[in-house]
Amino acid sequence: MSSIRKVAVFGASGNFGAPITAALIQAGFEVTIVTRPAGGSSSSSPPKPTRSNFPAGAGSVVQADYGDVAKLTSALAGHDAAVSVLGPGAIAHEVSLVDAAEAAGVQRFVVNEFGWGGNPRSYPEMVEVGARRHVAWDHARAKAEANPAFTWTGVTIGNPIDWALRRFPRMGFNVAERTAVIYDSGTEHFTGTTLEGIGQAVVGVLRHPAETANRSVKARSIKTCQNELLEAFRSESTAEHHWTVTHEKVADLLEGGRQKHQAGTGGWILDLLIAQLYEEGLARCVVASNREDSDADLLGIREETAREVAAKALSLV
Ligand SMILES: NC(=O)c1ccc[n+]([C@@H]2O[C@H](COP(=O)([O-])OP(=O)(O)OC[C@H]3O[C@@H](n4cnc5c(N)ncnc54)[C@H](OP(=O)(O)O)[C@@H]3O)[C@@H](O)[C@H]2O)c1
The missing domain is CATH 3.40.50.720 (NAD(P)-binding Rossmann-like Domain)
Structure with missing residues (x-):
């Protein structure tokens, strides 16, 4: 070739x-x-x-x-x-x-x-x-x-993580308002x-x-979870910008999304994408559990930290 x-x-x-x-x-x-x-x-x-x-x-x-x-x-x-x-x-x-x-x-x-x-x-x-x-x-x-x-x-x-965090507050982080919604325990890992x-x-x-x-x-730049991202957003925010945190259940998000789907109303794809990201214990959104299982080294993609990703998401606000 x-x-x-x-x-x-x-x-x-x-x-x-x-x-x-x-x-x-x-x-x-x-x-x-x-x-x-x-x-x-x-x-x-x-x-x-x-x-x-x-x-x-x-x-x-x-x-x-x-x-x-x-x-x-x-x-x-x-x-x-x-x-x-x-x-x-x-x-x-x-x-x-x-x-x-x-x-x-x-x-x-x-x-x-x-x-x-x-x-x-x-x-x-x-x-x-x-x-x-x-x-x-x-x-x-x-x-x-x-x-x-x-x-x-x-x-x-x-997950196109820095872009998605900026674009979709429904993912749990409203970077403009500094508010976060943590789904379930916030510990489900996903790759982005x-x-x-x-x-x-x-x-x-x-x-x-x-x-x-x-x-x-x-491809992957990071494997992370909501709690780690929240910590990173807090670390990357200035002292006067406090994050307000509330909690929601993945099951409610999933049920709401499925109701919208059945009723033929919009918004259900995003609801299901986010439920899928955070539903606990199933690793539904892990492309490669370890970097070695991915093609990141072959492709030359560097591993990024949660703080780097948070800084990128905050940079356009
Ligand atoms: N993993 C994820 O969560 C995720 C998230 C977002 C996107 N994606 C995927 O990434 C890919 C690119 O998405 P994107 O968001 O970057 O695309 P986009 O910004 O919406 O559109 C990219 C380009 O496609 C052309 N285009 C858009 N709508 C069109 C239409 N109706 N008919 C013909 N051409 C049209 C336009 O190019 P011209 O004006 O030059 O013709 C536009 O600049 C897609 O496969 C998308 O599904 C994945």
């Missing part, structure tokens, strides 16, 4: 796409950003904002409708690898991206996983949600089986990958194409 130099990224302005693209550029890859046509001229993708904040330093920005395999194929010509980090709204297009990458002679396609992979300990409702995402992964796997020149990798990140770790994971995959071919790699 030859080395990878030229990389196309889909979703480069997104929550994870931006740090991944910046990390690839920083690592010395020649990066092309592929984006939807501006102004909603595409027939099969919804309108995109007229301005996108792409990381600086990409070699070029190319527009292509995500449903147009011929256009995508010409956009990907000459690239060694392609990475899909499109948002959940674009999930229906992932198969076209795989088809175009193979047709263009791309040797590695990083599928749009960036989640929990095929987590066998997920709640059944979450398995159902995940199944939609598996269609493109299975498609990439089938392509690779039929054509050895085409390979794929998925990146399992678990920071935005830095997510960017490094993709860099690591493309630097090690042979070791990462045709499988999902396990």
Whole structure:
């Protein structure tokens, strides 16, 4: 397998796409950003904002409708690898991206996983949600089986921890208000990958194409629990910013989420994701129990402390 130099990224302005693209550029890859046509001229993708904040330093920005395999194929010509980090709204297009990458002679396609992979300990409702995402992964796997020149990798990140702590106070930490909700005893451990770790994971995959071919790699920056994070938030906060702590039960969160699911109202996915994270004794959200069981060393992802993660979550407030 030859080395990878030229990389196309889909979703480069997104929550994870931006740090991944910046990390690839920083690592010395020649990066092309592929984006939807501006102004909603595409027939099969919804309108995109007229301005996108792409990381600086990409070699070029190319527009292509995500449903147009011929256009995508010409956009990907000459690239060694392609990475899909499109948002959940674009999930229906992932198969076209795989088809175009193979047709263009791309040797590695990083599928749009960036989640929990095929987590066998997920709640059944979450398995159902995940199944939609598996269609493109299975498609990439089938392509690779039929054509050895085409390979794929998925990146399992678990909880995107610094981003999620900032984005979802429901995870138990309202960093703007300095309030915390501790679920049950606060001792259930889970693994997470920071935005830095997510960017490094993709860099690591493309630097090690042979070791990462045709499988999902396990990323992690930290294994932690709510009590450790609360301690870290307290340590990283200034003296006048006291944290107010209340307690809730995972069982109530889970029941509420399932009621919303049955009633067809929104918000249940987040409720179940958080219940799954903190339900005690089942390690439902541990991607790799020990660092050695993960691919962190191969990929060059450093282990971060709870205080570092808390400082990152607080830094944007
Ligand atoms: N593990 C977790 O808990 C977790 C959390 C969040 C996300 N994720 C996963 O990470 C991946 C990336 O998510 P993200 O939050 O970074 O994505 P995002 O920021 O919502 O979107 C990324 C890019 O996708 C394109 N896009 C968005 N919506 C689209 C639509 N409806 N149609 C066509 N293109 C669209 C846009 O690119 P252009 O404007 O350039 O076309 C956008 O900048 C997804 O697989 C997501 O499920 C996992």
